[in-house]
Amino acid sequence: MLTFIATHRKFALTAQKTLTQTFVPSPTGTARQSWLCMHQVYWPKECSTRSPMAHTLLEQEIHSQPDTIRAVLSQSAHTAAVAARIITHDPYAVFIAARGTSDNAARYAQYLFGMMLQLPVGLATPSLTTLYGVALRFRQALVLGISQSGRSPDICEYVASARRQSALTVAITNKPESPLAQAAAYHLDITAGIEQSVAATKTYTNQLATIALLTGHLAGDGRLLDALDELPDVLAGVLAIPQATIDAAAQLIATGSAAMSIGRGLQYATALEAALKIKELSGLPVEGYSSADVLHGPVTTVERHFPVMLSGDTGVSHHDTAQLIERVRAAGARIVVASSSRDHYSAADVALPIPVCDERLAPIATIVAWQRVAAATAASRGRDANAPIGLNKVTETR
Amino acid sequence: MLTFIATHRKFALTAQKTLTQTFVPSPTGTARQSWLCMHQVYWPKECSTRSPMAHTLLEQEIHSQPDTIRAVLSQSAHTAAVAARIITHDPYAVFIAARGTSDNAARYAQYLFGMMLQLPVGLATPSLTTLYGVALRFRQALVLGISQSGRSPDICEYVASARRQSALTVAITNKPESPLAQAAAYHLDITAGIEQSVAATKTYTNQLATIALLTGHLAGDGRLLDALDELPDVLAGVLAIPQATIDAAAQLIATGSAAMSIGRGLQYATALEAALKIKELSGLPVEGYSSADVLHGPVTTVERHFPVMLSGDTGVSHHDTAQLIERVRAAGARIVVASSSRDHYSAADVALPIPVCDERLAPIATIVAWQRVAAATAASRGRDANAPIGLNKVTETR
CATH class of the missing domain: 3.40.50.10490 (Glucose-6-phosphate isomerase like protein; domain 1)
Known part of the structure; x- marks a missing residue:
């Protein structure tokens, strides 16, 4: 069951409709997450955009993004x-x-x-x-x-x-x-x-x-x-992805000794930033790629159970991203997808559903999901997400 | 003992002098390579630039580079x-x-x-x-x-x-x-x-x-x-690095589940290409960085015994590279250095000595050492370096 929390009732209902149409039961089924089925929409009047789970400074800042x-x-x-x-x-x-x-x-x-x-x-x-x-x-x-x-x-x-x-x-x-x-x-x-x-x-x-x-x-x-x-409403939608789903994504990523983060076109920036966030917070080596570049060599590092993070949307990069998902799945990867596209979900082991929005702004929505995953990955590896090892807030390179 | 093979006697003798001055016994000693001491120069008239060890197609092509x-x-x-x-x-x-x-x-x-x-x-x-x-x-x-x-x-x-x-x-x-x-x-x-x-x-x-x-x-x-x-003579000098040294570098890298490849300025290209070569040939996830970017987050992934590959030379990036080596060593990394600079060696676990040349061409010489390491890493992981898994010679992305 998916619980959906939104700042506007209209948005929650639209999301319910979209997501119900989008999430079909996985054809292969067994190893997939069981939450791809949605019965309820919560629209708590008293619910601020700050989730009750936002107990760390980092999580507070992540959850403040609809406001900022x-x-x-x-x-x-x-x-x-x-x-x-x-x-x-x-x-x-x-x-x-x-x-x-x-x-x-x-x-x-x-x-x-x-x-x-x-x-x-x-x-x-x-x-x-x-x-x-x-x-x-x-x-x-x-x-x-x-x-x-x-x-x-x-x-x-x-x-x-x-x-x-x-x-x-x-x-x-x-x-x-x-x-x-x-x-x-x-x-x-x-x-x-x-x-x-x-x-x-x-x-x-x-x-x-x-x-x-x-x-x-x-x-x-x-x-x-x-x-x-x-x-702001789109970001609130991303913040409403259940923590259990975020944790499932984090667990999938944390079980590997390294991971790969892939996006195409505008979402290439998301892939790079998602990789950096996981690296900074959890210390796992994760490299970001465009799907075009990944085929020029790095695809060979994808072995059975290798965690792959994919960022996509319903825009023009949609078809290429779908093809890339097929390719890494064929190589045996385990895949976390953050996307607004239904096609991208069908092959995902864990799906982070991003509300549909203008494709030019989709990277802003998508990264918020990965920020949450990065915080959860850090927690699962016992790291203090507020003070990553060896980093300062201002990095003064010359 | 280092055996030095060169296409010109003059070059071999110059290299002997340079390397003898360069390689001082390691101050901490114990875990370092024992080859940093040179007694003999070979200048075999009959020696082509193709090493007798160049038995695979890939190695033949690597060894043909002074000619090509x-x-x-x-x-x-x-x-x-x-x-x-x-x-x-x-x-x-x-x-x-x-x-x-x-x-x-x-x-x-x-x-x-x-x-x-x-x-x-x-x-x-x-x-x-x-x-x-x-x-x-x-x-x-x-x-x-x-x-x-x-x-x-x-x-x-x-x-x-x-x-x-x-x-x-x-x-x-x-x-x-x-x-x-x-x-x-x-x-x-x-x-x-x-x-x-x-x-x-x-x-x-x-x-x-x-x-x-x-x-x-x-x-x-x-x-x-x-x-x-x-x-061509500089490249021949890189090809003359003893295979045992190359193998030691490969073993250090292959023991990790991931690695990091770092270079600054012109050698940033070398860092990226060295990372790609190891990925393609051995399937290990290795990410390439400029030393400036590595401090903005990725340095947190360097833990004890994490393999780091560093590309340097005696040019203007020399000081920055030396500082970066100190930083990753302090984080507990194990370091392979390919460089023409003596300062870069003193902190290396395995050193790949590149003959001194114009700093603008140093990336061409340095990558040849990493190509050899990549081939050796593939061999040590039982991979066929001539046919990397999942790659084609021509990658047709759109």
Whole structure:
């Protein structure tokens, strides 16, 4: 039985209908989860988006995301003004400097800017500036620096170097007073509030939402902006996935000595971030791949019972993701799927049902499920998710 | 005792001197390799670059690299002509489409073009073209397609789409008659000869040498071109690393259930390719990182006895690599180092000594050591290195 909790009754009922149609009993059956059958919808009036199980700091931050994502929308006017400035600048291409979680947000921007604006986007190699002392000739490119803390020296130097030339520079940070925000000509505040957990969760989803908001304004795409308005409810839907399902996914992953995380197109960013989150929190080696790259070699590491995490949705990458699932299943993998697509479920050992939403925002919803799985995997391995071994909140690489 | 075999007596003697100065007895001693002491130099007149141990097809191809790399130099005049055409075009940036091993060659180009030409380089996301149907607006960019077979449909489509606009397109392949060579305005033949093993070895080093040759002509850097002339001897030096050392490295890696491969700057490409090679051939999950990124989370997966593969050299990344070695050693890792730097050895459990060469070419020499380790790791896990499970020579992703 699946218990579904939502912030709006309408959403819960729609979800019930969608999920009932989606979840068919598994054809092979035996080893599958038994929860793919839904009888009840809860719509507790008193239920906040903070689950009662959100007892750790990390879990509190994960569960705050419907609220924090809403704050991004309050930045719409300022973001529209920055977008107007970028349009005037008419950049030939975009280069984005970022590290760690922010680099996965940059990967999302690479696909979204490409899809919506036909702009070629390159992810920067900041060490060219800091290690080799090179001042890249950016001419009229748009150069973005993305950093939660705004304090990574290499990202700051890269952006400052670009600004000294004729590049238009924009910083995306959670700290308006940070060196990165100062280094860039323009600043977009992701307004995620203080993030106390070392592992980034709400800052990642707010970075993605900020990128989507900027893209919506750059492309003049009202549909994307409308979809952003509905995102808090979608995230609440992900937070309503029963903890038992999350735990089942975590157990499947934790039994392996390593795992693989795969996504295609926009969901490639999700695959990378899901892998990073599991690594950071539980210490398991998990590598993120695009489904195209996985066939160029890494597929050979998939053996019987090897845990594979798949991120998908109902968008255009749908068919490719379905084919990839078949391929890794044939290799004997055990599969956890986070997706809004029914086809992706039929081959999953554990399914994390993501409410259907605009495919351009699906990565924001999907990662929330993996954040929960990462926290549960850490718990099952006896790790303190609030203080991952060997990590600091601000990683100052040069 | 180290036996050193070289194609030129002068090189063998220089290597003897360098290595004798470099290899000091390990200060902690006990668990280290005992071969760090050298008494003899062999310079067998009758010795071809093909080692008598090169019994598998893969090993034959690995050992043919001093010869195949020489063939790249025969392309110098044509490459200079393509370079002249690129200079006339005056591209604002470079975008490179590639998959798998070729993507690691693209990573090398990203650093080399940045260092030598101050050109921003982005690695392409071909799925934007093939999956989302987007025609990116390249304007006057330089767009490179890199593919051994020249038959990856997504790389061909990406390059063809760029050519339909005003981008200058260049294909780098081993097959002049391939669709990719036809799709691009210009073609650089890597002249590696037929590669029969599924795992790319000589095509990778020849791709890198072709990129270095092109960069040397673009930058008008005679020193780089001279260094390329000496590369065959450097590779012969890597092939002369005793098999017992290679096997010791393979055993260290194979005892783990996963491993990590790290390099900084130009050697980031080596780290990625070394990881891919071990994955392809032995099926072990190994992830490649830049040392900067590894500190943003993945360092938490390094536990006691976790195998870490480090690629370094005596160039500007030297200090950062040394610091990273300290960090992972402190975490309890067991470390295999492939480097030309003495500092990097002092903390290694197994050291793969790379002859000193121009730092811009060090990745070409360093990967040859890892190719040998990958073949040995496959053998120790009972895998057929000529036919990795689940892989084809041509991977046709769209």
